[in-house]
Amino acid sequence: MALSDTRTKILDAAERLFAEHGYRGTSVRAITDLAGANLAAVGYHFGSKAELLAAVARRVTEPITVAQSAGLDKLLARTPDPPVAELVEAFAGPLFDGMPAGDESGARTSRLIVTILSDPAEEARNWTGPDEDTVGERYLAAFARALPGLAPQELLFRMRGILAVTAVDRVEVYNPPSPACPTATEGEEARHWAITFLTAAMSAPPTRA
Amino acid sequence: MALSDTRTKILDAAERLFAEHGYRGTSVRAITDLAGANLAAVGYHFGSKAELLAAVARRVTEPITVAQSAGLDKLLARTPDPPVAELVEAFAGPLFDGMPAGDESGARTSRLIVTILSDPAEEARNWTGPDEDTVGERYLAAFARALPGLAPQELLFRMRGILAVTAVDRVEVYNPPSPACPTATEGEEARHWAITFLTAAMSAPPTRA
């Protein structure tokens, strides 16, 4: 196949296994087995396991980043100072389901992002491109305008909070406190819950020192 | 030494290394080297690496759990229906610094909790005792009374959000969007920021379906 079919099959398998078991918990052999490829194919197509992870992370992150950026563009085209609620939705929404319309693989991709970003392995955090930083800075500036009087550091803390809350739905970060509760809530509902939760949180008055 | 000095030295070393590099990223040899103990001492004192992790997790979690429980007791002694803000502080406060007064090792311990709870390895999540579940359920009930009209599942989502936000300050869950920003904010300040952030979030009106 043109552009090597096994290459994308390896990417697919790695994406799934990294999401489920983390970087260190996934062996190259498990990836190639799931992909139906040979063990050495990883070394050939990507060079090393760490570079494979970087490729997976970039492939997963890119559509999210462009969705976040496009969402901010649309808001700024209407008004130079978008309200907090719309900023939250434009920033956190794509994190929930990869694509604004919500494709089926969204749950796994965001689960992967969380797993990668919180992975203790160094290799898991050295893949970032310049685009991710740029969109983060643009939202930071927009939130700063929407929340005057909030200290930059506290704003930074709150933006990290957005990522944390969107993440926690995917990771079982706590054993279910109540017996009769599903481990993870379904995408669309959780997305709404997160937006109300985060809009209220972001709109909170600054903490007095 | 009585009760085997090396046993606690191994626990200390494991606590630090698990917090820094995760479960799979920490080898038994690295633990015993840092502890100045023999490799086989882990097998002798704990049985296996997984049981060592469980011992570490229990030792770290216990004071937090009792602080959460005592905080809730104190609130309930005053009124049967504590307000949301005080519930948030009593629940999230101990997560920030292990002890209410804030001892020096607090930052590392909470970092460890996050690392353990989000670790993709199965062994890292099968250590929980009955106490942790109990205090979670008690807070769940208290929040349910303080937030009438909120669906149980959405309440559960929000409680997970509390844990996520308290966690994110420790884990570098996102590359710093702005250049001139410290990776992690200091304990006491972040604790206040988190409480205002979370109080506002928890107090948000229920999401309409």
Next chain:
DNA sequence: ACATGAGTTAAACGTTCGTTTTAATCGAAC
């Protein structure tokens, strides 16, 4: 004095890991 047993030590076990090497295979261009 000596047996006991918990604690420690050094060495090795078998397995799994990421990576590399070497040869075989395929498809198109000449």
Next chain:
DNA sequence: GTTCGATTAAAACGAACGTTTAACTCATGT
């Protein structure tokens, strides 16, 4: 039809892993 670069296949490499074994130390109790 042959040649050549690109891709896949099979096998092996050395290193690191968790765990186990067997010998040793040494205070204690008799």
